[in-house]
Amino acid sequence: MSILEKIYTSPIGRTLAPKVGLNEPPKLRRGRTMPTGAVLLAELDGGGLARQVLEALGVETAEPLLDLPEHRTPDDRGRPQPPRYPTKAGAVVVDATGLREIAQLEGIRQVLRPLMRGLESSGRVIILASDASAVTGLEAKAVAQAIDGINRTVGKELRAGATANLVFVREGTTADDLTSTLLFLLQGRSAFVSGQTWRVGPAKAGDRPGGDYRSDRPFEGRVVVVTGAARGIGAAIARTFARDGAKVVALDVPAAGDALSKVANELRGTALQLDITSPEAGVRIAAHVAQVHGADAKIWAIVHNAGILRDRLLANLDEKSWAQVLEVNLAAEMRMNEALLDTTLPGGLGEQARIIGIASTSGVAGNKGQTNYAASKAGVMGLVWAEADELADRAVTVNAVAPGFIETDMTASIPFVQREVFRRTNSLQQGGQPVDVAETIAWLSDPASGGVNGQVVRVCGQNLVGA
Amino acid sequence: MAVRNAVIVGGNRIPFVKAGGKYAQASNVDMLTATIDGLVARFGLAGEKLDEVVAGAVLKHSRDFNLTREAVLGSALDPHTPACDLAQACATGLEAVTYLANKIRLGQADVGIAGGVDSASDAPIVVSEPLRRALLKANRARTLPDRLKAFASVRPADLAPVPPGVVEPRTGLSMGESQALTTAKWGISREAQDELSARSHQRLAAAWDAGFFDDLVTPYLGVTRDGILRPDTSVAALGKLRSVFGGADATMTAGNSTALSDGAAVVLIADEDEARRRNWPVLARVVDTQVAATDYVTGNEDLLLAGARAIPELLERNGLTLADFDAVEVHEAFASTVLATLAALEQDGHGTVDVDKLNVHGSSLAAGHPFAATGGRIVASLAKVLSEKGPGSRGLISVCAAGGQAVATILEAV
Numbered sequence: 001m002s003i004l005e006k007i008y009t010s011p012i013g014r015t016l017a018p019k020v021g022l023n024e025p026p027k028l029r030r031g032r033t034m035p036t037g038a039v040l041l042a043e044l045d046g047g048g049l050a051r052q053v054l055e056a057l058g059v060e061t062a063e064p065l066l067d068l069p070e071h072r073t074p075d076d077r078g079r080p081q082p083p084r085y086p087t088k089a090g091a092v093v094v095d096a097t098g099l100r101e102i103a104q105l106e107g108i109r110q111v112l113r114p115l116m117r118g119l120e121s122s123g124r125v126i127i128l129a130s131d132a133s134a135v136t137g138l139e140a141k142a143v144a145q146a147i148d149g150i151n152r153t154v155g156k157e158l159r160a161g162a163t164a165n166l167v168f169v170r171e172g173t174t175a176d177d178l179t180s181t182l183l184f185l186l187q188g189r190s191a192f193v194s195g196q197t198w199r200v201g202p203a204k205a206g207d208r209p210g211g212d213y214r215s216d217r218p219f220e221g222r223v224v225v226v227t228g229a230a231r232g233i234g235a236a237i238a239r240t241f242a243r244d245g246a247k248v249v250a251l252d253v254p255a256a257g258d259a260l261s262k263v264a265n266e267l268r269g270t271a272l273q274l275d276i277t278s279p280e281a282g283v284r285i286a287a288h289v290a291q292v293h294g295a296d297a298k299i300w301a302i303v304h305n306a307g308i309l310r311d312r313l314l315a316n317l318d319e320k321s322w323a324q325v326l327e328v329n330l331a332a333e334m335r336m337n338e339a340l341l342d343t344t345l346p347g348g349l350g351e352q353a354r355i356i357g358i359a360s361t362s363g364v365a366g367n368k369g370q371t372n373y374a375a376s377k378a379g380v381m382g383l384v385w386a387e388a389d390e391l392a393d394r395a396v397t398v399n400a401v402a403p404g405f406i407e408t409d410m411t412a413s414i415p416f417v418q419r420e421v422f423r424r425t426n427s428l429q430q431g432g433q434p435v436d437v438a439e440t441i442a443w444l445s446d447p448a449s450g451g452v453n454g455q456v457v458r459v460c461g462q463n464l465v466g467a
Numbered sequence: 468m469a470v471r472n473a474v475i476v477g478g479n480r481i482p483f484v485k486a487g488g489k490y491a492q493a494s495n496v497d498m499l500t501a502t503i504d505g506l507v508a509r510f511g512l513a514g515e516k517l518d519e520v521v522a523g524a525v526l527k528h529s530r531d532f533n534l535t536r537e538a539v540l541g542s543a544l545d546p547h548t549p550a551c552d553l554a555q556a557c558a559t560g561l562e563a564v565t566y567l568a569n570k571i572r573l574g575q576a577d578v579g580i581a582g583g584v585d586s587a588s589d590a591p592i593v594v595s596e597p598l599r600r601a602l603l604k605a606n607r608a609r610t611l612p613d614r615l616k617a618f619a620s621v622r623p624a625d626l627a628p629v630p631p632g633v634v635e636p637r638t639g640l641s642m643g644e645s646q647a648l649t650t651a652k653w654g655i656s657r658e659a660q661d662e663l664s665a666r667s668h669q670r671l672a673a674a675w676d677a678g679f680f681d682d683l684v685t686p687y688l689g690v691t692r693d694g695i696l697r698p699d700t701s702v703a704a705l706g707k708l709r710s711v712f713g714g715a716d717a718t719m720t721a722g723n724s725t726a727l728s729d730g731a732a733v734v735l736i737a738d739e740d741e742a743r744r745r746n747w748p749v750l751a752r753v754v755d756t757q758v759a760a761t762d763y764v765t766g767n768e769d770l771l772l773a774g775a776r777a778i779p780e781l782l783e784r785n786g787l788t789l790a791d792f793d794a795v796e797v798h799e800a801f802a803s804t805v806l807a808t809l810a811a812l813e814q815d816g817h818g819t820v821d822v823d824k825l826n827v828h829g830s831s832l833a834a835g836h837p838f839a840a841t842g843g844r845i846v847a848s849l850a851k852v853l854s855e856k857g858p859g860s861r862g863l864i865s866v867c868a869a870g871g872q873a874v875a876t877i878l879e880a881v
Contacts, residue, residue, distance in 0.1 A: 273509075
């Protein structure tokens with residue numbers, strides 16, 4: 001710990017920090033917990049889908065207050081103020097799926113204005129809107145994108161750990177396609193996801209959760225492979241899947257076997273010591289799954305979490321550091337997927353399955369000293385989009401998360417001041433926890449998330465970088 | 468009663484390191500627990516009750532009277548898993564495998580773990596015999612004067628602790644000194660010893676590089692490879708070392724003798740049907756085992772050549788010859804132990820072992836020799852080698868031990 005960090009974390013430092021604008025960041029609601037306050041449903045013109053989703057989830061809803069001129073009351077200086085909630089609301093779901101005209105955007109303003117100071121800590125703004133591809137006409141398409149701008153700004157203006165996210169709904173999407181996503185957004189699991197926009201469409205044929213599906217333990221009896229699982233984010237991913245019922249195969253390089261076996265034993269899973277850059281890595285994973293879980297066992301989800309850094313300014317970057325990063329972070333993933341997608345391979349991916357990649361905000365926006373890493377992580381995004389297209393006829397989804405600043409042993413080694421800057425330059429004014437990345441991956445992997453495909457979802461607290 | 472097949476399913480060890488090195492602070496219980504946990508993680512046995520875990524240590528503290536049971540309780544296994552400690556000096560690991568395999572064959576167990584551990588770093592230190600007697604006497608005394616009187620006979624020299632020796636009580640000779648007699652008697656040359664040692668290092672290094680140990684070793688305390696291994700050693704480099712055992716024209720050096728080491732190794736053994744039911748790899752069947760001893764005290768025979776007695780008995784009972792084996796593992800206590808054992812077998816008309824089949828992935832000279840851990844290391848590695856060669860391939864193991872003993876075992880891939 002540096003001297004600066006010691007002063008900062010001392011009682012005196014804690015007293016002084018807010019005076020220079022460094023407030024104690026809000027403590028985020030996490031896990032499978034719902035908001036404490038009311039869940040409001042704002043059904044705008046032509047909406048209706050959100051109501052079906054919330055009913056399917058058994059979530060009771062209340063009506064929001066609207067900022068109409070006649071609802072305003074003057075403050076002590078006579079200025080008109082929007083209506084106030086008697087008790088803070090927990091979340092608002094804005095159903096904007098029917099909006100096609102610029103004038104209708106006013107409906108969103110009316111709902112959100114009273115809530116900007118009326119949401120509880122870790123409250124939620126969730127907007128559903130029709131995807132531009134699902135509407136006709138110039139104005140309707142422009143309106144869709146306008147809603148994206150509202151969402152991103154609301155995320156930045158909200159306080160106390162509250163988040164805003166937008167789900168664009170594609171043509172033909174039903175309530176069943178949206179339940180897992182809305183539950184994720186309402187619950188504490190989405191704590192560090194804010195200001196994000198992604199698309200949900202109709203799940204492919206054969207991609208529905210089975211009769212034994214339980215939304216609180218979605219992976220019961222399913223085999224999930226997590227690479228790089230010995231520590232940090234990978235270990236958190238493994239723990240989250242195990243919590244939700246999965247039989248976890250924890251994979252890492254042989255040299256990390258010590259920590260890996262502890263994770264595997266803690267989760268009653270299995271450890272597989274394997275270098276993922278080995279040409280037969282995919283086949284070895286399948287063989288392990290078949291050996292441990294039986295010849296008929298299939299992988300439900302594989303999370304390609306393993307990754308390395310070899311940071312150098314491009315001016316100092318040689319071919320070795322270049323190749324290693326691309327090999328581990330991108331090429332290995334592509335090879336393993338190809339091998340595991342072979343339906344005849346015992347212990348491979350099932351007919352219905354989930355593939356998850358890990359991109360990075362560095363891949364989205366670039367980052368000084370990380371040409372190799374940014375290439376590999378942007379490459380992961382490209383791979384996810386291409387594979388999702390290629391697997392159009394199979395009940396397999398391919399998605400990625402792009403973590404921002406996450407508190408791990410790796411980021412703890414960044415010098416204090418730099419680290420504090422990274423931490424605070426996002427809408428939630430803090431670093432994320434490994435579990436935040438894990439929860440997002442678990443949602444994307446949910447058997448009920450068949451409608452989420454080809455998406456890259458940032459887990460960055462709405463980081464300013466690349467936003 | 469029908470005898471079942473006991474099969475080797477897999478194994479795990481921690482990298483072996485030189486005594487006083489990275490594991491200096493680790494106890495036998497620590498190392499054995501970590502080694503069991505690595506195996507448990509590989510096969511998903513966390514929370515499972517196994518029928519028995521058997522292991523042992525040569526250098527053992529009196530507090531570790533229940534070493535293996537303590538390791539089980541510290542591991543991720545179900546605490547209902549019973550455990551047994553067993554010892555036969557350096558053959559402990561191989562005898563543990565034999566014990567468990569026999570129980571499985573007789574239907575007394577279905578699945579268990581066998582192995583061993585040794586720490587030459589954390590060896591027990593003993594007080595001198597006069598001091599020990601005085602302490603016990605003082606403990607029995609009822610009055611203070613009696614208690615003080617008990618120490619009257621203790622001399623200053625008696626206060627010095629007695630470190631553990633690798634010395635044969637009946638000859639007073641250390642292992643190295645005893646082996647030096649054998650080396651001279653069988654005329655084993657320095658060059659032959661150094662050649663065998665260099666080959667051991669080169670082969671073990673190649674196996675590591677090829678990933679052979681990826682599913683046989685779990686790193687421990689930051690150590691990811693065997694610490695004694697010198698991948699770049701050569702006959703020329705070894706030839707420069709000065710001799711340590713055997714006087715003037717001695718040939719034995721630190722390079723062709725095993726180093727004192729720390730480590731642990733275990734093997735997962737199961738009834739063949741049970742293993743197949745669980746879809747486990749069935750690497751090799753434990754076929755048969757023979758233990759033998761030599762009359763070394765009189766000087767008529769050699770301390771570490773009991774393998775040359777055990778192997779012929781084992782071969783005869785199974786109707787096999789040395790030529791019937793695809794791989795032979797002779798524990799490298801010293802390079803000259805291996806060479807003298809083979810020379811003795813050849814002299815007795817049993818033929819010889821092709822160098823391509825002998826210790827194919829290196830042995831104790833390169834890996835190190837934490838006494839009781841060596842058996843588990845060899846059994847797991849050989850079972851994997853045989854499995855790779857295919858069904859029906861046979862392997863022979865010989866491990867010599869203090870007291871002029873040795874154990875020989877046959878494995879066969881199924």
